[in-house]
Amino acid sequence: MYAQRREKIYNWMEEEGIALAIFEDHECSRDQSVRYLSGQPGDALLLLSSSRKALLIPWDINMAALYAAVDDIIPYNKFDLDPYLAACGAAAYFKVPYGGKIEIPPATPYPAFLKYVNQLSDYDVLCRTDGVKTIVDAARAVKDQHEIDIYRSCSEKTNEIIGLLEQNVADNTLKTETDVALFIEAECRKRSCDGTGFTTLAAGPSRSFGIHCFPSFTGAPFAAKGLSILDFGIVFQGYTSDVTLTFVRAPSKTQEKMLSLIEAAFNRAFSIVAEAFAPENPSPALPARDLALAVDVLFKKHSVFMPHGLGHGIGLEAHEAPYLRRTQTNTYVLERGNIFTIEPGLYDSRHGGCRLENDIFLGEQGAEILTRSKIVRL
Amino acid sequence: MYAQRREKIYNWMEEEGIALAIFEDHECSRDQSVRYLSGQPGDALLLLSSSRKALLIPWDINMAALYAAVDDIIPYNKFDLDPYLAACGAAAYFKVPYGGKIEIPPATPYPAFLKYVNQLSDYDVLCRTDGVKTIVDAARAVKDQHEIDIYRSCSEKTNEIIGLLEQNVADNTLKTETDVALFIEAECRKRSCDGTGFTTLAAGPSRSFGIHCFPSFTGAPFAAKGLSILDFGIVFQGYTSDVTLTFVRAPSKTQEKMLSLIEAAFNRAFSIVAEAFAPENPSPALPARDLALAVDVLFKKHSVFMPHGLGHGIGLEAHEAPYLRRTQTNTYVLERGNIFTIEPGLYDSRHGGCRLENDIFLGEQGAEILTRSKIVRL
Numbered sequence: 103m104y105a106q107r108r109e110k111i112y113n114w115m116e117e118e119g120i121a122l123a124i125f126e127d128h129e130c131s132r133d134q135s136v137r138y139l140s141g142q143p144g145d146a147l148l149l150l151s152s153s154r155k156a157l158l159i160p161w162d163i164n165m166a167a168l169y170a171a172v173d174d175i176i177p178y179n180k181f182d183l184d185p186y187l188a189a190c191g192a193a194a195y196f197k198v199p200y201g202g203k204i205e206i207p208p209a210t211p212y213p214a215f216l217k218y219v220n221q222l223s224d225y226d227v228l229c230r231t232d233g234v235k236t237i238v239d240a241a242r243a244v245k246d247q248h249e250i251d252i253y254r255s256c257s258e259k260t261n262e263i264i265g266l267l268e269q270n271v272a273d274n275t276l277k278t279e280t281d282v283a284l285f286i287e288a289e290c291r292k293r294s295c296d297g298t299g300f301t302t303l304a305a306g307p308s309r310s311f312g313i314h315c316f317p318s319f320t321g322a323p324f325a326a327k328g329l330s331i332l333d334f335g336i337v338f339q340g341y342t343s344d345v346t347l348t349f350v351r352a353p354s355k356t357q358e359k360m361l362s363l364i365e366a367a368f369n370r371a372f373s374i375v376a377e378a379f380a381p382e383n384p385s386p387a388l389p390a391r392d393l394a395l396a397v398d399v400l401f402k403k404h405s406v407f408m409p410h411g412l413g414h415g416i417g418l419e420a421h422e423a424p425y426l427r428r429t430q431t432n433t434y435v436l437e438r439g440n441i442f443t444i445e446p447g448l449y450d451s452r453h454g455g456c457r458l459e460n461d462i463f464l465g466e467q468g469a470e471i472l473t474r475s476k477i478v479r480l
Numbered sequence: 481m482y483a484q485r486r487e488k489i490y491n492w493m494e495e496e497g498i499a500l501a502i503f504e505d506h507e508c509s510r511d512q513s514v515r516y517l518s519g520q521p522g523d524a525l526l527l528l529s530s531s532r533k534a535l536l537i538p539w540d541i542n543m544a545a546l547y548a549a550v551d552d553i554i555p556y557n558k559f560d561l562d563p564y565l566a567a568c569g570a571a572a573y574f575k576v577p578y579g580g581k582i583e584i585p586p587a588t589p590y591p592a593f594l595k596y597v598n599q600l601s602d603y604d605v606l607c608r609t610d611g612v613k614t615i616v617d618a619a620r621a622v623k624d625q626h627e628i629d630i631y632r633s634c635s636e637k638t639n640e641i642i643g644l645l646e647q648n649v650a651d652n653t654l655k656t657e658t659d660v661a662l663f664i665e666a667e668c669r670k671r672s673c674d675g676t677g678f679t680t681l682a683a684g685p686s687r688s689f690g691i692h693c694f695p696s697f698t699g700a701p702f703a704a705k706g707l708s709i710l711d712f713g714i715v716f717q718g719y720t721s722d723v724t725l726t727f728v729r730a731p732s733k734t735q736e737k738m739l740s741l742i743e744a745a746f747n748r749a750f751s752i753v754a755e756a757f758a759p760e761n762p763s764p765a766l767p768a769r770d771l772a773l774a775v776d777v778l779f780k781k782h783s784v785f786m787p788h789g790l791g792h793g794i795g796l797e798a799h800e801a802p803y804l805r806r807t808q809t810n811t812y813v814l815e816r817g818n819i820f821t822i823e824p825g826l827y828d829s830r831h832g833g834c835r836l837e838n839d840i841f842l843g844e845q846g847a848e849i850l851t852r853s854k855i856v857r858l
Contacts, residue, residue, distance in 0.1 A: 129799065130587070131509075143694045162787065164689045164829045179787055182807055209508070212593040212607045213586050229590045280669045284662050291658045296695035297679070311542045316521045317674035317715075337695075409540065409557055421507065429560055451542045 103248060104141050104156075104171040107241065111139065112154045114237045121202035121225075123150045123234040124189060131209050134418035135238045137340065142170040147178070147188055150234075151196040159188050185214075186221040193225060200224050205234050243415050243423040244439035249341065250463070253441055256338035257461060257472035259293040260345060263336065264474050271325050271349060272480060279304035279319035282332060290336035299335030299342025299420045306330050310348075310454040313410055313447065325349040325480060329357055329454040331447075335420055344416050344443050345475040346459035357456070360448045361477055363404055364458050367397045367446035371412060371426075375462065376469040379438065388436045394428040397446055406448055413443040416461060440464045441472070481626060482519050482549040485619065489517065490532045492615045499580035499603070501528045501612040502567060509587045512796035513616045515718065520548040525556070525566055528612075529574040537566050563592075564599040571603060578602050583612050621793050621801040622817035627719065628841070631819055634716035635839060635850035637671040638723060641714065646856050649703050649727060657682035657697035660710060668714035677713030677720025677798045684708050688726075688832040691788055691825065703727040703858055707735055707832040709825075713798055720798050722821050723853040724837035735834070738826045739855055741782055742836050745775045745824035749790060749804075753840060754847040757816065766814045772806040775824055784826055791821040794839060818842045819850070 115123060125148040127136040136148045139156070146160035155173040160166035163177045176195075181188040193204060205228040206218050219227050245253065263286060270276045276285055283302040290298060305315035307328030315331070324330050328351065335344040350361065371393050378388040394412040401408055413426035424434040424442055441464075447457030461472040493501060503526040505514040514526045517534070524538035533551040538544040541555045554573075559566040571582060583606040584596050597605050623631065641664060648654045654663055661680040668676060683693035685706030693709070702708050706729065713722040728739065749771050756766040772790040779786055791804040802812040802820055819842075825835030839850040 145692070162691045162827075164827060165691075165694060167829065169694075177787075179785075184807070184809075208591055209589050211587050212590045213609045215590040215593075231591045280666060284665055287662055287665065288658060291697070291699055297697070301675070313540045313543075314523070316543060316547075319669070319675070321669055407557075409555075429562070431562075449540075449542060451545065 104139060108139055108150060108154075108156055110241055111150055111234065111237060112152070115150065115152055115234065119203055120205050120228075120234065121152045121198045122193060122196055122204045124148075124192070124204065124206050125150075125235075125238075126185065126207050126209075131207070132419075133207065133209065134422075135235065135242070137418055138238065138242055140170050140172050142166055142172075143340070146170075147185065147192075148172070149192040149196070151198075153196060155196070157192055157195060159192070186217050189218060190221055193222065198225060201226055203228055205229070208233065208235050239423050242417055244437060245417070245441055246439075249417070250439075250465070252339045252341045253461075253463065253472065256336065256341055256343050259290065259295060259338060260336055260343040260461075261474045262293070263289050264345065264347065267332070267347070268478050271478070277323060278321050279306055279324045280321055282324050283319040283334075286334050286336070293336075294338070296337040296340065299337045299344060299416075303331065303333040305332075305455070307454050310456070311449050311451050312455065313449060325351060327352045329353070329360075329456045331455055331457055333457065333459065335416070340418050342416055342420050343461055343473060344420055344459065345461065345473045346445055346447070346457040347475045347478055348456040348458060349478045349480060350456075351480045354453065356450070356453045359404075360406070360450070360453065360456050363401065363406060364446040364448055364456055365477060367400055367408075368444055368458050368460070370400055371397055371444045371446070372462065372469065372471065375436070375444075375464070378436070379464050379469040381466065381468045386436070386438070389432075390424045390426050390434040390436055391428060391432040393444075394426045394432075398428055401448075408447060409449065410447065413445050413459075413462075415440065415442045417441065436464060438464050438466060482517060486517055486528060486532075486534055488619055489528055489612065489615060490530070493528065493530055493612065497581055498583050498606075498612065499530045499576045500571060500574055500582045502526075502570070502582065502584050503528075503613075503616075504563065504585050504587075509585070510797075511585065511587065511613075512800075513613065513620070515796055516616065516620055518548050518550050520544055520550075521718070524548075525563065525570075526550070527570040527574070529576075531574060533574070535570055535573060537570070564595050567596060568599055571600065576603060579604055581606055583607070586611065586613050617801050620795055622815060623795070623819055624817075627795070628817075628843070630717045630719045631839075631841065631850060634714065634719055634721050637668065637673060637716060638714055638721040639852045640671070641667050642723065642725065642852050645710070645725070649856070650858060655701065656699050657684055657702045658699055660702050661697040661712075664712050664714070671714075672716070674715040674718065677715045677722060677794075681709065681711040683710075683833070685832050688834070689827050689829050690833065691827060703729060705730045707731070707738075707834045709833055709835055711835065711837065713794070718796050720794055721839055721851060722794050722798055722837065723839065723851045724823055724825070724835040725853045725856055726834040726836060727856045727858060728834075729858045732831065734828070734831045737782075738784070738828070738831065738834050741779065741784060742824040742826055742834055743855060745778055745786075746822055746836050746838070748778055749775055749822045749824070750840065750847065750849065753814070753822075753842070756814070757842050757847040759844065759846045764814070764816070767810075768802045768804050768812040768814055769806060769810040771822075772804045772810075776806055779826075786824060786826060788825065791823050791837075791840075793818065793820045795819065814842060816842050816844060
């Protein structure tokens with residue numbers, strides 16, 4: 103599977119005349135492309151050569167021996183954990199010719215870029231946003247059958263947990279933000295998940311005004327009078343779900359209005375997607391940005407504003423392409439195989455916040471809502 | 481307090497003739513300097529001007545209203561969440577003169593650097609590793625009294641939890657990796673902590689061969705026969721501890737040897753620090769690298785190798801300056817006020833791994849071990 107994924111990249115490299123492409127997953131700069139292309143879960147350099155060979159340079163060789171499906175492995179310590187030495191070493195290992203094109207990650211900081219250029223002075227160093235990383239990201243945004251199967255299971259487990267949460271919050275078994283968050287940690291692992299996809303955000307009414315509450319969860323009451331937000335994802339075989347429920351108790355009129363607006367926004371966005379991706383439509387052409395703008399229009403009519411994007415792709419990362427953003431630079435056109443969230447939210451410093459987030463799959467059979475988050479009225 | 485911290489930076493900016501310094505905390509590029517200098521816990525641009533004013537451009541204005549201690553706040557949405565537009569806006573807001581020096585974060589990717597240069601073409605854009613971020617990092621590496629007081633409390637809470645862990649693992653109340661990890665999540669919040677400083681790593685004997693086990697914790701037995709590693713930190717008022725215990729049951733001879741070596745390494749490293757920072761020594765001059773090398777020498781005598789650094793500073797981030805690394809580029813000289821970990825570890829694909837990690841404070845009264853991690857023999 104990893105070899106198959108790499109084939110696409112090798113083909114592109116051949117067309118572009120790239121001799122060596124470097125991917126880096128590092129504490130300061132995570133890139134799940136390394137995992138996507140090699141199976142290694144993290145902390146490694148992955149180097150793809152025009153000779154169609156993959157070399158992994160991992161921090162932890164015991165982990166690599168267990169997880170990595172590559173042609174060769176060299177411990178990072180051989181290069182003093184220095185990415186520049188490792189890049190030079192890899193260029194020599196692959197016998198990259200003088201003047202050969204070596205592409206480094208577009209996340210490379212400018213000072214590090216200068217070091218690469220200096221150390222790789224015999225080669226042509228490329229660092230660009232429209233290079234190999236774009237190709238990998240585009241591939242990752244369109245899930246293959248293996249990934250779709252994982253998402254079927256991941257969504258099912260997510261929905262089981264959503265059901266239990268509704269039940270246990272309603273009967274007061276889960277009382278505090280911490281109760282709710284730790285319940286998810288325990289339940290996802292009972293279902294063979296790796297863990298949560300990001301720190302669970304559990305905000306009772308006193309803290310739901312924050313888009314991403316801080317701290318993420320506390321001993322404060324959850325689902326007390328007003329609006330409570332619960333945003334979580336669980337990771338199954340590397341892939342995360344991402345859902346948000348709002349729990350409501352004795353809402354005020356303003357809160358009711360906010361709730362009905364986010365429900366309307368969710369339905370509006372999904373109906374646009376569903377129409378465009380109806381199975382009988384052979385070539386849907388829906389820009390991701392249009393969805394965000396449609397929701398902006400709806401909210402504007404009611405004089406409210408959503409301070410964040412409408413949604414984002416999910417996969418090996420909790421946030422990846424495609425992004426449903428209103429920004430002009432967003433040119434992504436949605437396609438079958440995309441899995442992304444739709445998550446309208448409204449926040450008020452006095453009345454608190456609410457958000458409704460579900461995961462959407464654009465399949466051959468049309469657009470499908472994979473998860474079962476909702477407004478839970480207590 | 482935040483204003484006081486910013487004063488130092490303004491003074492440096494004045495000396496260097498910097499008109500505007502930009503700090504960014506973003507999902508893709510975290511920088512706790514924003515919090516250190518403004519109180520805002522995350523997702524914001526912070527701009528310091530030579531006029532000694534601080535402007536915050538946050539994603540979430542409700543959070544900023546609650547946490548940020550700055551001179552002015554402008555919502556990031558006013559700039560379409562675009563850092564280049566925000567930088568231009570801030571330059572105009574502060575009336576930076578034509579040709580004025582604007583320093584952007586050294587983590588700025590090369591393609592983004594080009595955009596900054598293009599958008600800020602009326603100004604002199606600096607992006608360097610030895611600039612304002614270095615000054616802030618150096619300040620953060622030497623804790624002030626406020627921070628030291630927080631670490632007293634944070635260490636105490638950490639030690640309470642260590643005590644409970646020893647007890648509950650010994651009496652078999654905590655059986656699996658998940659049990660142990662979730663116990664820490666719950667106990668730290670009972671003690672008014674924000675949460676854990678990083679994902680707890682709980683590796684039973686079947687998984688302790690990994691430096692950072694993957695997944696971080698599972699339903700597997702913890703503290704069964706052999707070596708189990710537990711690496712965690714708790715965050716109190718923003719600051720994290722970082723400790724690692726190794727639990728041992730019926731060790732083999734090889735495992736015993738590994739354990740005695742990491743204990744010897746910890747003691748060797750601490751004794752070097754303690755001697756250098758004895759209270760009667762007015763000007764200690766101990767390079768951080770020397771500590772790492774001393775432990776390398778000890779391990780080499782016994783033909784073993786530690787695949788990671790000896791330790792690192794802790795603070796608002798779990799990993800920050802000073803770093804106890806063996807790399808030649810590590811030129812940090814330890815000083816009073818530093819708080820860092822010492823964490824020798826050894827890993828074997830067959831025998832499993834062990835690590836002993838405690839937090840060290842270099843105070844006026846000498847070097848002090850703040851935390852009480854140990855090898856726990858069952």
